[in-house]
Amino acid sequence: MAVTMISRREMLSRTAAISALASAQLAWPNWLPRMAFAPQGEGARGDVLVCVFLRGGADGLNIIVPHGEEFYYKNRPNIGIARPDDNNAETTNRALDLDGFFGLHPALAPLLPVFKSGGMTAVHAAGSPDPTRSHFEAMDYMESGTPGQHSLTSGWLGRHMEAHNNGNTSPLRAVGWGTALQRSLRGPISAVSIKSIIDYHLSGRAEAATDMLAALNRLYAKDPQLADNSVQTQEVLDVVSKLNIAGYKPGNDAVYGKGDFDLALMQTAALIKADVGLEIAALDLGGWDTHQNEAIDLANELTKLASGLSAFHADLGDMNKKVTVVVMSEFGRRVQENASGGTDHGHGNMMMVMGGNIIQKPVYADWPSLAPERLNNGDLNITTDYRDVLGEILINRVGNTALDKVFPGYTPKLKGVALKV
Amino acid sequence: MNRRDFMKTLSIGAGATVVGAEFANQTIAALAAPQAALDAQADPIHRALNRLSFGPRPGQVEAVRKQGLENWIAAQLDYEKIDNSASEARLGNYPTLDMTPAELVALVGKQEGDVVRELDSATVLRAIYNPRDLFEVVTLFWSEHFSIWHQKESDRLLKTLDDRDVIRANAFTNYRQLLGASAKSPAMLVYLDNAKSDLKHPNENYAREVMELHTITIGKYTETDVKEVARCFTGWTLYGRAGKQPGEFYFNPKMHDNAAKTVLGKVIPAGGGQQDGETVLDMLALHPGTAELIAYKLAMRFVTDTPPDSIVQAAKDAFLKSGGSHKTVLKTIFASPEFANAGPKYKRPYEFLISLFRSLDVQIDTFNLALLVLLRNMGHLPFDWITPDGYSDYAANWEANMLTRWNTAINALGNKLPGVKVDLNKIAQSQGVTIAPEPVINFFAQHIFGRPMTQDESDAIFGYLNKNGKVDLTTDAGRRRINEAIALMYASPAFMYR
Numbered sequence: 056m057a058v059t060m061i062s063r064r065e066m067l068s069r070t071a072a073i074s075a076l077a078s079a080q081l082a083w084p085n086w087l088p089r090m091a092f093a094p095q096g097e098g099a100r101g102d103v104l105v106c107v108f109l110r111g112g113a114d115g116l117n118i119i120v121p122h123g124e125e126f127y128y129k130n131r132p133n134i135g136i137a138r139p140d141d142n143n144a145e146t147t148n149r150a151l152d153l154d155g156f157f158g159l160h161p162a163l164a165p166l167l168p169v170f171k172s173g174g175m176t177a178v179h180a181a182g183s184p185d186p187t188r189s190h191f192e193a194m195d196y197m198e199s200g201t202p203g204q205h206s207l208t209s210g211w212l213g214r215h216m217e218a219h220n221n222g223n224t225s226p227l228r229a230v231g232w233g234t235a236l237q238r239s240l241r242g243p244i245s246a247v248s249i250k251s252i253i254d255y256h257l258s259g260r261a262e263a264a265t266d267m268l269a270a271l272n273r274l275y276a277k278d279p280q281l282a283d284n285s286v287q288t289q290e291v292l293d294v295v296s297k298l299n300i301a302g303y304k305p306g307n308d309a310v311y312g313k314g315d316f317d318l319a320l321m322q323t324a325a326l327i328k329a330d331v332g333l334e335i336a337a338l339d340l341g342g343w344d345t346h347q348n349e350a351i352d353l354a355n356e357l358t359k360l361a362s363g364l365s366a367f368h369a370d371l372g373d374m375n376k377k378v379t380v381v382v383m384s385e386f387g388r389r390v391q392e393n394a395s396g397g398t399d400h401g402h403g404n405m406m407m408v409m410g411g412n413i414i415q416k417p418v419y420a421d422w423p424s425l426a427p428e429r430l431n432n433g434d435l436n437i438t439t440d441y442r443d444v445l446g447e448i449l450i451n452r453v454g455n456t457a458l459d460k461v462f463p464g465y466t467p468k469l470k471g472v473a474l475k476v
Numbered sequence: 477m478n479r480r481d482f483m484k485t486l487s488i489g490a491g492a493t494v495v496g497a498e499f500a501n502q503t504i505a506a507l508a509a510p511q512a513a514l515d516a517q518a519d520p521i522h523r524a525l526n527r528l529s530f531g532p533r534p535g536q537v538e539a540v541r542k543q544g545l546e547n548w549i550a551a552q553l554d555y556e557k558i559d560n561s562a563s564e565a566r567l568g569n570y571p572t573l574d575m576t577p578a579e580l581v582a583l584v585g586k587q588e589g590d591v592v593r594e595l596d597s598a599t600v601l602r603a604i605y606n607p608r609d610l611f612e613v614v615t616l617f618w619s620e621h622f623s624i625w626h627q628k629e630s631d632r633l634l635k636t637l638d639d640r641d642v643i644r645a646n647a648f649t650n651y652r653q654l655l656g657a658s659a660k661s662p663a664m665l666v667y668l669d670n671a672k673s674d675l676k677h678p679n680e681n682y683a684r685e686v687m688e689l690h691t692i693t694i695g696k697y698t699e700t701d702v703k704e705v706a707r708c709f710t711g712w713t714l715y716g717r718a719g720k721q722p723g724e725f726y727f728n729p730k731m732h733d734n735a736a737k738t739v740l741g742k743v744i745p746a747g748g749g750q751q752d753g754e755t756v757l758d759m760l761a762l763h764p765g766t767a768e769l770i771a772y773k774l775a776m777r778f779v780t781d782t783p784p785d786s787i788v789q790a791a792k793d794a795f796l797k798s799g800g801s802h803k804t805v806l807k808t809i810f811a812s813p814e815f816a817n818a819g820p821k822y823k824r825p826y827e828f829l830i831s832l833f834r835s836l837d838v839q840i841d842t843f844n845l846a847l848l849v850l851l852r853n854m855g856h857l858p859f860d861w862i863t864p865d866g867y868s869d870y871a872a873n874w875e876a877n878m879l880t881r882w883n884t885a886i887n888a889l890g891n892k893l894p895g896v897k898v899d900l901n902k903i904a905q906s907q908g909v910t911i912a913p914e915p916v917i918n919f920f921a922q923h924i925f926g927r928p929m930t931q932d933e934s935d936a937i938f939g940y941l942n943k944n945g946k947v948d949l950t951t952d953a954g955r956r957r958i959n960e961a962i963a964l965m966y967a968s969p970a971f972m973y974r
Contacts, residue, residue: 234854234856250853288878288879
């Protein structure tokens with residue numbers, strides 16, 4: 056039997072007809088965002104923002120394939136993805152056409168319908184302008200939101216949360232899925248790092264939990280470094296105990312895979328529907344550093360990406376209008392393949408945006424071309440700063456216009472990718 | 477971007493953070509008040525053992541105090557004289573640890589999972605039981621510095637060789653030796669793709685990381701240097717399964733780019749063969765940039781997350797003057813005022829778990845793989861970090877996963893960690909503690925925190941212990957209660973620091 060998550064707003068508008076199940080599950084913690092109590096019709100809450108980081112420098116040119124570009128095939132005689140109409144290639148090895156020039160890597164087939172129906176778009180020749188080809192430096196620049204500078208310890212999402220003062224004090228306002236908090240989420244407002252909500256409970260005797268937590272509360276209260284974490288952990292424990300995430304049934308018969316990425320997305324969907332005040336979710340997918348064996352390794356990673364995102368999209372259904380997913384990677388890879396069946400670190404890349412209010416084109420690109428004279432040290436040039444994409448999402452979809460705090464020293468150019476309603 | 481800023485970006489990886497002025501000042505100010513005051517009461521031997529070992533075992537603080545800390549350090553540095561046969565005997569069921577390269581390579585496609593598990597298990601068991609305490613801590617340091625991801629292809633097998641013949645064999649030698657062993661390590665050749673690098677298409681991965689992460693760091697070399705260094709290392713490869721000496725390093729002249737190169741301004745003439753790569757390693761190993769990197773990282777590991785210039789310079793000078801001697805640099809750090817006055821350092825998950833096991837003198841008869849799963853859930857399973865920067869040493873990266881630590885403490889004390897037996901009675905008896913609530917709790921306070929409890933800690937712990945009336949240790953419920961109270965002590969903030 057499916058467990059239905061009923062939004063608090065819905066509950067408010069009902070009178071006697073509140074399902075016993077829901078009222079048994081949902082109490083009213085005192086941090087409930089004011090918006091939940093807002094009368095019908097008052098200011099809409101912004102989209103939930105889901106940030107997916109592909110770690111390792113994902114090969115954008117083989118993901119969103121410029122099959123209309125001759126130089127692509129000249130530079131990648133072995134690992135290039137075949138043209139959609141290339142009869143010499145296996146059907147399963149051909150790019151899935153998006154707009155006559157660009158196509159999808161075939162492993163992203165589950166996402167093709169989403170692209171085609173206007174629910175997803177790729178932004179190409181995008182990225183961070185700093186020339187570094189070091190993973191670690193590039194990730195730091197991208198997640199801090201300050202390419203070229205290492206001086207800030209906070210991340211762009213952390214500063215966004217601080218600037219976006221909407222009165223939401225939910226302990227689950229921002230969730231970093233995994234075992235260590237993403238760099239982008241660091242900041243004065245605590246985000247919580249969770250591997251699995253389903254397992255999120257105190258061990259030991261259930262009847263001892265309250266007393267043990269009270270003792271821990273006392274022990275941590277005076278520790279300046281750890282007190283916030285302790286309070287937040289306890290608040291999350293409190294919220295989770297009132298939900299039944301383990302019993303969550305995805306909407307529209309969506310089927311998630313069993314890997315960490317899929318599970319994180321599923322739990323994100325569950326939290327969104329549970330209306331617990333989630334605004335931001337960050338998650339990672341690793342394994343994109345395809346210096347060799349790219350044909351197989353990239354396909355494997357893309358399969359995981361497609362599985363999670365397509366299930367998430369299906370699961371959300373109508374709620375896609377209130378969620379924006381953005382996918383990015385620290386840099387792209389060299390136009391020319393190397394001798395090991397792979398590619399080395401590059402520069403320009405693709406990003407992806409999924410949501411109910413985005414540009415109705417499968418690919419947005421101010422395409423510089425792959426002609427040798429148009430490259431950046433042999434790499435794809437960048438014509439759309441990644442902060443343009445993120446900034447526009449924050450303004451148009453999330454509702455935060457204080458971008459000078461989020462991306463200090465940079466004014467995002469709005470390209471019309473993420474749209475205001 | 478200046479050197480110091482880059483130093484602070486070390487060990488970034490997924491989710492890492494930079495400790496710039498912003499955060500450092502915040503942290504130091506935050507620690508100024510209560511924690512530092514508490515710290516002043518802490519037993520210096522307790523603090524030293526938390527740094528120079530993975531954490532004191534019951535009675536170890538007193539034993540070291542009797543021996544004298546300096547004598548203990550000297551004995552630990554002279555590690556080969558310490559008899560570790562008992563702890564090695566625990567690894568009798570792990571035959572792959574001692575296999576030759578050929579034997580390991582023969583296991584491709586067959587028992588790769590077993591080889592991974594044996595090395596992981598052995599690593600954890602050694603960290604807990606090896607009386608060569610300092611050796612284990614230093615081994616972890618080098619292992620993470622020359623980080624290799626276990627799951628990359630044949631590294632599942634080859635990392636066992638690297639752990640034994642590169643890292644452990646050189647924990648206490650000198651940096652050129654360790655660097656050279658790593659450059660030729662079959663596991664590293666596979667991990668950073670140098671094994672496939674040839675003159676037609678040199679692979680830049682190792683060339684970049686050996687400079688960026690292992691030696692001189694960003695800002696000291698150009699992209700051209702990366703390409704030239706890659707050319708120098710072409711031909712540094714290993715024999716495959718069908719080769720003459722399977723799984724072993726060899727230099728293949730047919731793959732090598734023999735033309736002249738220029739690296740960091742130095743011309744390397746044509747025809748050098750394998751010597752090209754050796755020359756590069758010679759240049760890098762004792763470069764001042766390398767000295768500063770190693771000094772900084774060791775100071776981070778042993779002293780503080782944000783080491784002051786004074787200790788970094790002292791360690792760097794020691795490195796350069798001694799030709800990169802690991803022991804000399806370590807001795808300099810251990811003898812420094814910064815080490816003596818070091819404030820608390822947040823434990824990373826692996827350090828938390830091992831210190832918990834050592835403190836509780838756990839009995840592990842058969843190592844249970846659930847412990848490896850636990851480490852993975854804490855985000856700190858050895859050799860499981862995918863990127864070459866290795867696990868971060870910044871506290872800020874590890875603070876968010878609090879619940880797992882609380883649960884581990886509770887489960888350990890409740891004897892619910894598979895394969896791990898805790899016997900508090902045995903500890904109390906061996907340390908001459910009366911089995912009564914106050915003596916037991918107070919003993920554990922000194923043992924766990926290195927000092928008596930504060931009023932708040934005491935109220936919290938005794939408050940829990942006596943919640944349902946004064947605890948009666950002759951009953952099951954009472955014994956369970958004191959176990960839980962001690963679990964709370966291990967879950968409390970003070971045990972999160974070392």
